[in-house]
Amino acid sequence: xxxxxxxxxxxIVARTATAPLELTKLQMQNNYLNNSVFNVIRxxxxxxxxxxxxxxxxxxxxxxxxxFAVYEKAKNVYKHVVFNNSSLHLLSGLTSGAxxxxxxxxxxxxxxxxxxxxNNSNYNxxxxxxKKLSMRELYAGLRMSIFGFAPWNAINFASYNFxxxxxxxxxxxxxxxxxxxxxxxxxxxxxxxxxxxxxRKRLQMQSFSLDVPRYSGIFDCVEKIVxxxxxxxxxxxxSISYVKSFPTLAIQFWAYDTLKELVEK
Numbered sequence: 129x130x131x132x133x134x135x136x137x138x139x140i141v142a143r144t145a146t147a148p149l150e151l152t153k154l155q156m157q158n159n160y161l162n163n164s165v166f167n168v169i170r171x172x173x174x175x176x177x178x179x180x181x182x183x184x185x186x187x188x189x190x191x192x193x194x195x196f197a198v199y200e201k202a203k204n205v206y207k208h209v210v211f212n213n214s215s216l217h218l219l220s221g222l223t224s225g226a227x228x229x230x231x232x233x234x235x236x237x238x239x240x241x242x243x244x245x246x247n248n249s250n251y252n253x254x255x256x257x258x259k260k261l262s263m264r265e266l267y268a269g270l271r272m273s274i275f276g277f278a279p280w281n282a283i284n285f286a287s288y289n290f291x292x293x294x295x296x297x298x299x300x301x302x303x304x305x306x307x308x309x310x311x312x313x314x315x316x317x318x319x320x321x322x323x324x325x326x327x328r329k330r331l332q333m334q335s336f337s338l339d340v341p342r343y344s345g346i347f348d349c350v351e352k353i354v355x356x357x358x359x360x361x362x363x364x365x366x367s368i369s370y371v372k373s374f375p376t377l378a379i380q381f382w383a384y385d386t387l388k389e390l391v392e393k
Contacts, residue, residue, distance in 0.1 A: 130391050133327035135196025136189035138383035141374045143188045148177040148186070149249035154243050155363035158330045172247055180243030183254050185236035191228045196384065199285060218285040225281025228275050234258065234266040236273070240332045250336065259336055269331030272346050276324025280317045287313035288381055306382040314377025318369050323362040325369075327353075 141148070152165050168176050170265075195363035210216045238257040241250065251257045258266070291309040298305040318325075327349050333340050343349035353361045 130388070131200045132193045132197040134384055136193030138186040138196075138380050138387060139192035141383045142380035143184055144178075144181060145183040145379055146376045147184065149264050149368060149375075151177055151243055151370045153365045153372055154240065154329065156368055157326050158236050168246075179245075180239050182201040183235065183239045183242050187232050187239050188256065191235075192380075194231055195224045195228040195281065198227050200332040217289050218282045221282035221285035222278050225278035226274050227278045229280075230270070233270050233273060237261070237268065240329060242335060244333065252300040254338065255384065265335040267327040267335060272324055272328045272331060276321050276328055278387045280324075283320055284313050284317040284377065285393060287316040288377075294366045294389070295383055299351065302386075303382065306385050307378040311374040311378035312383030314373035315370060316375075318366075318373045321364055322352075322366050325364060326364060 148165065151168070155164060165177065168179075172179070199220050203216060206216055207221050210219060216339070229294055235254075238254055238261075241261075242254070245251060251260065288309055291312050292305075295305060295308050296307060322346065323356045327346060330341070330349055330353070331343060339354065343352060350362070370385055
């Protein structure tokens with residue numbers, strides 16, 4: 129239960145702190161909506177840089193609560209059959225990533241829709257999204273999400289433990305040590321799996337409005353993006369993802385390890 133609660137609270141702290149960066153990334157990935165952070169500030173106000181964050185927190189808490197709890201349990205199970213630490217963290221992260229994503233996916237879709245609307249143009253809130261979207265629409269892009277998030281999660285946990293050894297010289301300063309390890313873990317994971325996140329967002333947004341491009345599936349989405357935007361289109365928003373991922377994962381792992389240490393005292 130401790131891992132469940134600590135994982136959830138650490139994710140909320142990290143996501144709220146970096147919500148404007150997440151909104152910027154979302155807009156860059158869905159560039160056909162012709163929106164920007166500057167438009168949000170001008171038309172809706174600064175506080176709307178956090179629009180969709182409440183839904184994101186509702187999504188994030190159970191996702192990362194489940195994620196960290198299953199990860200810790202999986203390590204205890206796999207350690208009897210896996211003798212390499214890197215493989216142990218990869219396999220445990222892969223398992224927890226897939227399970228947590230399936231568990232909360234409709235909330236992920238709702239967060240994406242709420243984040244890209246202007247002045248409640250499409251929905252009045254989270255419940256309104258669930259009311260207006262069909263079950264099929266709420267789960268649009270789930271397979272891509274599993275293919276993307278599970279490996280991202282696996283690389284994230286494995287990288288975090290790798291960097292804990294790499295930056296061991298900074299261990300005396302616990303806060304800097306945890307922040308560096310978490311930040312570089314996030315950069316490593318997103319570098320490998322970024323196109324899957326972009327494709328997932330594109331598939332989710334098909335139910336947003338009639339102006340959004342339509343795709344028949346993952347491969348059709350990839351083909352159309354590459355044809356219209358080039359290979360670079362699969363990496364649209366990567367730069368802001370780097371800017372977002374470092375502080376987000378730095379804060380999340382710092383909060384998780386710090387809270388865990390306090391509980392275990």
